Amino acid sequence: xxxxAQWIWLTSVLPLLASAVIVALPRGSRQAAAGxxxxxxxxxxxxxxxxxxxxxxxxxxxxxxxxxWFRTGGGPVEIGFVCDxxxxxxxxxVCFVSLxxxxxxxxxxxxxxxxxxxxxxxxxxxxxxxxxxxxxxxLLLFVYWELVGLxxxxxxxxxxxRPSAEAAAKKAFITTRIGDVGLLLGMxxxxxxxxxLVFFSEGQGVLEEANLKLLQGMQSTFFGWSLAGAIGxxxxxxxxxxxxxxxxxxxxxxxxxxxxxxxxxxxxxTMVAAGVFLMVRLYPMLAGSEVLAIVAWLGAFTALFxxxxxxxxxxxxxxxxxxxxxxxxxxxxxxxxxNPGAAMLxxxxxxxxxxxxxxGAGSVIxxxxxxxxxxxxxxxxxxMPVTWWTYCAGYVALSGVPLTSGFFSKDAVLASVSGAxxxxxxxxxxxxxxxxxxxTRQVCLVFFGARRVEEKHGHGGxxxxxAAHESPWLMLVPLIVLSIFCVPVFGSGSGLSAWVVGSHxxxxxGHAVWVMVISGMIALSGIACGWWFYGRTPLRAGDADPVQxxxxxxxxxxxxRFFVDQIYALMLGALLRGMQxxxxxxxxxxxxVTDFLGVAGCRAGGMLGMAADERxxxxxxxxxxxxxxxxGRCVSSMRTGYLAIYTRVAAxxxxxxxxxxxxxx
Amino acid sequence: xxxxxxxxxxxxxxxxxxxxxxxxxxSRRNLIAVLAGVEIMLAAANINFVVLWRMxxxxxxxxxxxxxxxxAVAAAEIAVGLALVIQIYRHFRSSSIxxxxxxxxxxx
Numbered sequence: 004x005x006x007x008a009q010w011i012w013l014t015s016v017l018p019l020l021a022s023a024v025i026v027a028l029p030r031g032s033r034q035a036a037a038g039x040x041x042x043x044x045x046x047x048x049x050x051x052x053x054x055x056x057x058x059x060x061x062x063x064x065x066x067x068x069x070x071x072w073f074r075t076g077g078g079p080v081e082i083g084f085v086c087d088x089x090x091x092x093x094x095x096x097v098c099f100v101s102l103x104x105x106x107x108x109x110x111x112x113x114x115x116x117x118x119x120x121x122x123x124x125x126x127x128x129x130x131x132x133x134x135x136x137x138x139x140x141x142l143l144l145f146v147y148w149e150l151v152g153l154x155x156x157x158x159x160x161x162x163x164x165r166p167s168a169e170a171a172a173k174k175a176f177i178t179t180r181i182g183d184v185g186l187l188l189g190m191x192x193x194x195x196x197x198x199x200l201v202f203f204s205e206g207q208g209v210l211e212e213a214n215l216k217l218l219q220g221m222q223s224t225f226f227g228w229s230l231a232g233a234i235g236x237x238x239x240x241x242x243x244x245x246x247x248x249x250x251x252x253x254x255x256x257x258x259x260x261x262x263x264x265x266x267x268x269x270x271x272x273t274m275v276a277a278g279v280f281l282m283v284r285l286y287p288m289l290a291g292s293e294v295l296a297i298v299a300w301l302g303a304f305t306a307l308f309x310x311x312x313x314x315x316x317x318x319x320x321x322x323x324x325x326x327x328x329x330x331x332x333x334x335x336x337x338x339x340x341x342n343p344g345a346a347m348l349x350x351x352x353x354x355x356x357x358x359x360x361x362x363g364a365g366s367v368i369x370x371x372x373x374x375x376x377x378x379x380x381x382x383x384x385x386x387m388p389v390t391w392w393t394y395c396a397g398y399v400a401l402s403g404v405p406l407t408s409g410f411f412s413k414d415a416v417l418a419s420v421s422g423a424x425x426x427x428x429x430x431x432x433x434x435x436x437x438x439x440x441x442x443t444r445q446v447c448l449v450f451f452g453a454r455r456v457e458e459k460h461g462h463g464g465x466x467x468x469x470a471a472h473e474s475p476w477l478m479l480v481p482l483i484v485l486s487i488f489c490v491p492v493f494g495s496g497s498g499l500s501a502w503v504v505g506s507h508x509x510x511x512x513g514h515a516v517w518v519m520v521i522s523g524m525i526a527l528s529g530i531a532c533g534w535w536f537y538g539r540t541p542l543r544a545g546d547a548d549p550v551q552x553x554x555x556x557x558x559x560x561x562x563x564r565f566f567v568d569q570i571y572a573l574m575l576g577a578l579l580r581g582m583q584x585x586x587x588x589x590x591x592x593x594x595x596v597t598d599f600l601g602v603a604g605c606r607a608g609g610m611l612g613m614a615a616d617e618r619x620x621x622x623x624x625x626x627x628x629x630x631x632x633x634x635g636r637c638v639s640s641m642r643t644g645y646l647a648i649y650t651r652v653a654a655x656x657x658x659x660x661x662x663x664x665x666x667x668x
Numbered sequence: 669x670x671x672x673x674x675x676x677x678x679x680x681x682x683x684x685x686x687x688x689x690x691x692x693x694x695s696r697r698n699l700i701a702v703l704a705g706v707e708i709m710l711a712a713a714n715i716n717f718v719v720l721w722r723m724x725x726x727x728x729x730x731x732x733x734x735x736x737x738x739x740a741v742a743a744a745e746i747a748v749g750l751a752l753v754i755q756i757y758r759h760f761r762s763s764s765i766x767x768x769x770x771x772x773x774x775x776x
C-alpha cells in the first residue's frame with residue numbers, strides 16, 4: 004500500500020483481461036460481457052482512488068517502479084510505472100468517467116447485435132489509456148499511445164458496414180499517425196542525447212535535474228534552438244495529431260461516426276486527453292524553451308478556428324466535436340503560456356462536462372429516433388425532462404457561466420494567458436464568447452420552441468412524427484452523476500492544479516480578479532447574444548438560420564468548415580498527380596534511351612553498309628531496324644508481369660552476384 | 669564450445685536449407701507453397717544469426733534478439749502475404765503463380 008507504483012499498472016491490466024475474456028466468450032453472451040467490462044473497470048476505479056488517496060496522504064510524493072525490459076547492444080532498455088499526483092489524478096478521472104460511459108452503453112447499445120464485441124473493444128480502449136497515464140517511460144507510453152489509436156480505429160469504425168464510418172475510422176488512424184511520426188523521431192533524438200527514455204529514475208530520468216540541464220543547455224542544429232526546444236517541437240507533433248490541433252484536427256469531427264458512447268470516450272477521457280496529458284507530463288523539459296510560443300499560438304488559433312466552425316454546424320454531435328477541438332486549443336494555450344496546471348484543470352473539468360454533453364446528445368438522438376440534425380429537433384424540454392436538466396448543467400459549465408466548474412478552469416487558462424502571452428488574450432476571449440454563443444444556439448434549437456419535423460410518411464400507419472421519448476434509467480443515471488461534477492467541486496482550482504503538476508508553477512498563485520470578471524461577462528454576453536438570435540423567437544420548420552442571413556457567404560465558409568477537407572483532398576490529388584508525372588517522365592526517358600540504342604544500332608548498321616557498298620544502304624537499314632525491333636522486343640518481353648519469371652530473374656541475379664563475389668576474392 | 673560441431677557444418681546446413689527454400693520459391697506454382705519457401709529461407713538466415721552469436725564471445729543476447737526479431741517480422745510478413753493470396757484467389761479463383769500477371773501495366 005505504501006508503494007502505489009508497484010500495483011498501479013493493475014488498473015490497466017484488469018480491463019485488458021476482461022476484454023480478452025469477453026472475446027473468448029461465445030457470441031451473444033451479453034450479460035457476461037457487460038458485467039465483466041463494468042466489473043473490471045469498477046475495480047480499476049477503486050484502485051485508482053486508493054492510489055490517489057495514498058498520494059494525497061503522502062503529500063504528493065512520487066513513487067516509481069522501473070525494471071529492465073530487455074538488453075541490447077546499446078545497453079538495457081528500461082520501462083516502468085509511476086504514481087504521482089498527475090498520473091493518479093488523471094487515472095481516477097479516466098476510470099471514473101469511463102465507468103459511467105460503460106453503464107450508459109448498456110442502455111444505449113441494447114438493441115445492437117454485436118453488444119459483446121462492443122464491450123470488449125471499450126474495455127481495451129480504456130485499458131490502453133490507463134496504461135498510457137501510468138507509464139514512466141516515453142517508450143512504454145508510446146506503445147500505449149498507439150494502442151489507444153488502434154482502439155479508436157476499431158471503435159469509430161464499429162458500424163463498419165456504413166462506408167462513412169469506415170472512412171472516418173481510417174481517417175482518424177492515418178491522421179493521428181502523421182503526428183506520431185514526429186513523436187517517434189523526437190523519441191529517437193531524445194534517446195540519442197540522453198541514453199534513456201525513462202521519465203523518473205533516481206536522478207537519471209529524462210525529466211530530472213541532470214538531463215534537463217543537458218537538454219536545455221545545449222544548442223541544436225535547428226535554428227540554434229536549445230535541444231529541449233527542438234526535441235520538444237518534434238514530440239509536440241504527436242499531441243497535435245492526437246489532440247486535434249489545427250492542421251491535423253480533421254479526424255476528430257468525423258470520429259462521431261462511431262456509436263455515441265465512443266464519441267463520449269474519445270472526446271472526454273481516453274483519446275484526445277492523451278495529447279494534452281503528454282504535454283503536461285513533458286512540461287519540465289519544455290519549460291522555458293522556444294517551443295512554448297508555438298504551442299501557445301497554435302492552441303489559440305485552434306480554439307478560435309474551431310469555435311467559429313461550431314457556430315455554423317447543424318449536426319448535434321458535430322457541434323460538440325468542434326467544441327472539443329476548441330477546448331483542446333484552450334488547454335494547449337495554457338501549456339504554451341507556462342501553466343500546465345491550468346491545462347490539467349481544464350482537462351479534468353472538460354472531461355466531465357463533455358462526457359455529460361455527449362451522453363446527453365446520445366440520449367437526445369435515441370429519444371428522437373436516430374435524428375441528429377438540430378434543425379429537425381426542438382421542444383424536447385417537455386418530452387425529456389431529465390436529459391434537459393442534466394444537459395443544462397453541462398451547457399452552463401462549457402459556456403463558463405460563473406461558479407460552474409468550467410468557469411473556474413477556463414478562468415485559470417485565461418489568467419495564465421494574461422500573465423504570459425497577453426497578445427493572445429483577445430483571441431482566447433473571442434473563442435470563449437463563441438463557445439457560449441454556439442452552445443446557447445444548440446440548446447435553444449434542441450430543447451426550446453416546437454418540434455420541427457416535416458411529414459416524412461404522408462400515408463401509411465404513422466402519419467405524424469414519433470413523439471420523442473425519455474431514455475431508460477440506465478442511461479439517465481450516468482447523466483445525473485456527471486452533472487453533479489459540473490458544480491464547483493473544483494472550486495479551489497488553482498491549488499488543485501498546482502498540486503497535480505508539482506510546485507513549479509507557483510508564480511501563478513495570484514489570481515487576477517479582473518480576468519475573472521471579464522471571463523464571466525464574456526460568457527454571459529455570449530449566452531445573451533445566442534438567446535437574442537435563437538431563443539427570443541423560436542425557429543419554425545423551414546426557417547433559415549438567423550445568423551446565416553446576417554453573415555451571408557461567411558456562413559457558408561464556416562458551415563463547410565473552412566474547406567480544410569477539400570483543400571487536403573486537392574493537395575493530395577496534386578501530390579499523386581505529381582508523382583504520376585514523375586513516373587511517366589522516367590518511363591519516357593527509359594523508352595528514349597532504349598530507342599536511342601536501337602537507332603544508334605541502326606545508324607551503325609547503316610554506316611557499315613555505306614562503307615561496304617552504297618547500294619546496300621537500304622538492306623542494311625532494314626537489317627538495322629530489325630536489330631532495333633528485336634532489341635525492343637527483348638526489353639519489352641522482360642516485362643511480362645509474371646511473378647514466377649521475376650523471381651527467377653532475381654534468383655539468377657543473386658547467383659551471378661555470388662559467383663562474382665567468389666571469383667573476385 | 670565442447671559438444672559443438674565445427675562452424676562450417678552449421679553454415680553448410682543453413683546454406684542447404686536456404687537452397688531448399690529458394691528451390692521452393694522458384695519451382696512451385698502454388699502461391700502458398702512459394703510463401704512457405706520464403707519462410708524456409710528466413711529460417712536459414714536465423715540459423716546463421718544464432719550460430720554467429722554463439723561463436724562470438726561477450727555478445728550478450730544480441731544474436732537471439734535478432735533471430736526473435738526476424739521471426740516476428742516474418743510472422744507479420746506472412747500475415748500480409750496470406751491476405752494477398754486470399755485476395756488473389758477471390759479475384760482469379762485460383763492461387764497459382766501463373767495467373768496474376770497484373771504486375772504488367774496496361775490492359776487485362
